[in-house]
Amino acid sequence: MSDLVYKAKPYSHTFGDFEIRRWYAQSQDVLTNETWQTSGLEYPQRKIVVGAAIKNPFAGRFESDLSSVADNTADLGHEFGRRIVELLSNLDAESYGKSCIVGLNGEYEHGNAFLTTTFANPVRAALGDAKSWIPSTGKRGVPGTSIDIPLAHKEALYVRSHYDTITASFDDAPAPDEIVILFAVATQGRIQARLGGLSADDISGKDGLI
Numbered sequence: 001m002s003d004l005v006y007k008a009k010p011y012s013h014t015f016g017d018f019e020i021r022r023w024y025a026q027s028q029d030v031l032t033n034e035t036w037q038t039s040g041l042e043y044p045q046r047k048i049v050v051g052a053a054i055k056n057p058f059a060g061r062f063e064s065d066l067s068s069v070a071d072n073t074a075d076l077g078h079e080f081g082r083r084i085v086e087l088l089s090n091l092d093a094e095s096y097g098k099s100c101i102v103g104l105n106g107e108y109e110h111g112n113a114f115l116t117t118t119f120a121n122p123v124r125a126a127l128g129d130a131k132s133w134i135p136s137t138g139k140r141g142v143p144g145t146s147i148d149i150p151l152a153h154k155e156a157l158y159v160r161s162h163y164d165t166i167t168a169s170f171d172d173a174p175a176p177d178e179i180v181i182l183f184a185v186a187t188q189g190r191i192q193a194r195l196g197g198l199s200a201d202d203i204s205g206k207d208g209l210i
Contacts, residue, residue: 024051033191049168051182059105059177066113073119081126093185095151095162100138103174130154132208149184160197161189
């Protein structure tokens with residue numbers, strides 16, 4: 001028998017003011033479009049979703065002031081950014097989006113409290129000081145509920161080729177008193193996008209729109 005003893009790296013389920021039960025990571029490499037067209041494609045489109053099942057501090061009650069969450073998610077954003085960059089494996093993200101699934105003992109607004117700029121700005125910084133508005137969506141649901149996370153170009157919202165979606169679901173979350181917080185990125189726009197509009201190569205990068 002080996003004398004080596006495995007020792008788990010110390011960890012805690014608490015993260016700042018929040019309790020996290022599970023972290024999730026989803027990655028896919030899209031090789032062609034739906035009709036198997038690869039012309040002009042230099043590399044696959046990688047789509048990544050990072051999520052966390054977080055205990056909802058407002059579950060089961062109405063709270064008029066949600067600032068205890070909305071103003072205290074910067075560290076959570078930094079951790080999301082770190083995990084996303086790790087999954088990108090030296091690739092650059094070109095588009096992004098965020099979402100939430102709120103367990104049935106909570107309000108949709110509880111999930112939105114986690115998705116404010118306090119949370120999002122550290123992710124922006126991790127992805128290269130991205131400028132554009134981050135598209136967002138959310139819903140209430142049960143374990144296994146799927147969510148479509150919208151994507152848009154991280155530097156200029158008007159880049160039509162990068163309007164996209166990735167779908168995620170989690171077999172055991174959210175429990176009634178939980179919220180699943182999600183952030184998604186993609187390394188390029190839709191494969192074979194051909195609807196015109198502002199090109200990613202023509203971005204001015206000044207205002208987050210063009």
